[in-house]
Amino acid sequence: MPRESGDPAAIDDTSIPDGVGVDASRHTDSFDASRAGPLQGVRVLDLSRLVAGNMASLQLADFGADVIKIEHPEKGDDLRRWRVDGTDVYWKIYGRNKRSMALNIREDAGRKAFIALVKSAHVLMENFLPGTLEKWDLSPETLHGINPKLIILRISGWGQTGPFRNKPGFGTLVEAMSGFASLNGWDDRPPLLPPLAMADMIAGIYGANAVLCALRAIETGGESGQIIDLSLLEPIFSLISSEALRYQISGELTPRAGNQASHTAPRNVYACRDGKFLALSGSMQSMAERIFDTIGRPELKTDPKFQTNDVRVANRDELNEIIGNFVDARDLDENLELFEEAGVTVAPVLDMRDVLHNDYMNDRGVIAHLPDEQLGSIAMHNIVPRLSKTPGHFRRPAPGLGEHTAEVLDELSATRADEGS
Secondary structure (H helix, E strand, O other), X not given: OOOOOOOHHHOOXXXXXXXXXXXXXXXXXXXXXXXXXXXXXXXXXXXXXXXXXXXXXXHHHHOOOEEEEEEOXXXXXHHHHOOEOOEOHHHHHHOOOEEEEEOOOOXXXXXXXXXXXXXXXXXXXXXXXXXXXXXXXXXXXXXXHHOOOXXXXXXXXXXXOOOOOOOOOOHHHHHHHOOHHHHXXXXXXXXXXXXXXXXXXXXXXXXHHHHHHHHHHHHOOOOOOOEEEEEOHHHHHHHOHHHHHHHHHHOOOOOOEOOOOOOOOOEEEEEOOOOOEEEEEOOOHHHHHHHHHHOOOHHHHOOOOOOOHHHHHHOHHHHHHHHHHHHHOOOHHHHHXXXXXXXXXXXXXXXXXXXXXXXXXXXXXXXXEEEEOOXXXXXXXXXXXXXXXXXXXXXXXXXXXXXXXXXXXXXXXXXXXXXXX
């Protein structure tokens, strides 16, 4: 059943359990398919499943691209099955601003419709095991024969080349193999994987950026269509590549340090008297000295163990104990007031309940509340980043499986009729 835009005035949180809903009156929005964006006129065919491809196409959809999710008529995108209490929470967020077309491209009718779409598309995204498109006789060479300017984003765990190209890969595996997990957690405990699809999300953002670069290359007239080979491993490795140089120089592995940093101190999460936590960072020399003054220990600025960043890192356990004792003697609000008055870089550790009720998050509009036929209203991240003149917009809620199949087919028929006239 198609989902309707809804009226923002009708948004409420009556379907949310008591104590969980928030006052959405300051930051409601509505879906409006008539809204344009800087990528209006760019058509994206998204064949991907799960996270990375959906994250990539979301970046483009939020800014006006016509993203057509091509889904298997019976199965749909696997992201639809990541549910909480029967609600497809991931799809509701990462399926927004897209159209869904149910199409089996391995059958003749579906293949013909797909090829017609390829002719009108600017971008095609897929995340099948390398070689799958070729097996279906839809290789990049074939696709470029249909549309020479097509940009093909190929997302895979390990890339289109190399000894692992035929090996299935998920974010969990590359988070492990990239070196990220070995750095994450505490040194006396096993390596720690992130609790979210981090590698996939990062790859998706890289993928959207690559598509924009390729579109720009066509726009300047210097290039035709091209293939973007995006693995899940390389983007997350780019976040920690300084560790490779660090090891090359020192010959030593960086030990896991929990919430501390291997390159600067103080930096940690500290427990307050009331059981809440704050995060504090003194990554600049002036900030570290400001922290010492604030906790009433100005002598640490000239102490040989804490005078410079290098020695603070070497003695960070002792330094954390000093700061921790100060923080532990005060409630969170008192700590925040003291540190903030002194201009120290500090913030509370918020759980999601806190985030939804946080004044900054709501006043800034970090969280958007949009109408939903199932829940009344839903909270999701707002459009990122913010453009002053050509911002993104909420145009469509996440579609039902195949919701726009007839609509897209009608558009194709109209295009064929125009071409034949």
